[in-house]
Amino acid sequence: MKIQLLTDCLSNLVVFDALRRDPLISALTALYSHRPGEGNAAYGAMCDVSRALYPYGDDLTARVFSIVCRDDNPLIKKLAAREQPGKYLLDQANFELSVLAEAASYDSERLCDIYGVTLPVPAWQAERREFYKQYLSRARAAAHRGYGLFACGHVFSVSEEGALVPVRNPDPQKLSELYGYEAERRDILLNTKALLAGRPANNVLLYGDAGTGKSSTVKAIANEYAKEGLRLIQVEKSLLHHIPALLDNLAENPLKFIIFIDDLSFASCDRDFTALKTVLEGSVAARAQNTVVYATSNRRHLLRESFADRQGDDIHKNDAVQETTSLSARFGLTVTFEKPGKDEYLTLVKNLAAQYALAEDEAALCRGAEAFAIMGGGRSPRVAKQFVEYRLAVTAAEKP
16 A cells, blocks of 8 residues: 555544544544655654654554554444344455554654654654554454554553542452462352353342451452453442443443452431342343452441431331441341451461561560461451561561
8 A cells, every 4th residue: 555545544444443533543643644755754654653652662664553453432442242234344354454563564764764754753663564464363252352542451440430440559459468268269250250151149148347358358359350351440439320320331341340349338318229239130131141240348228317317206217227227238248357356366367477578586576476466456468468578578677
């Protein structure tokens, strides 16, 4: 393809229409609008390409292919759903991918020669590659790798407007770094594996004392199974009204999703209480088989109630009390995380000390851990970790 035709082709993408708004593709489109031999007129456009490329490296071909693989388009949706795309859709996709591959095949040095640019251009590398076959190969793994936004990471948050936002630096918590509560985690792991296998899976309420590892368990599970197609979407309590629309959008996606609600509880007048009840069970829409809700809470019944609520002027007081317990009952699985006893707590401390390579006399370590727990409000995995990290800091400070 002649280089001067690239601008028209890139400006009129159909299958990959969304790419026209990508900063790098836009910069390439503007660059190829220049005629060969124009001299330094193309210099600014080449600098724009470098500005859009450099945050991701200096390999133009690799970056353009990465952008292509993350695009959410009609072809990838059909391929991910294991449907056969129509001939014309495949033909158009093949053509557009050949255009994108051509646009990504020129390195900066070659373009300087073509356009006659003599000014020092921020350089990049490129190579000629076959995008179409590689794209189809990647698409076959969409159920694990994801596509569109979900190829950008495995942990997401929800904005005030209800849009999904990739979390750039998710908590790297690993299951292998969590000690104790093996039985509790086993139940959640089995439920998660059922979800990944396409079998019926329960919504889960992780209930228990603060600092016992409820949130860490959910994050660690998401990290452990990300490569198997698991994605974690954390929703703040004030944004729960976005969940119904979110579930509709996720229903046809081949990936599996945990909707994660941390530290869940409601005031008696909270409108999100009813919204979540409907999501868990009771909506006219069928529940998506690729999504579960995992929530953590320090309250078994989730709805904060006072004695006035139980002894107020509601004629049907029993119905009012039942309303406060109905939400937690809609979780198919409730897993309780209780504060550890002394022996369990000290075992946690010793395991963490070994993990962090903290060299300290065991008796002194245990005495210090008990004293730290008294000052920290009681024994818990969180307090155990805080103590070990504190001792590491003290040990480092004491070294000459």
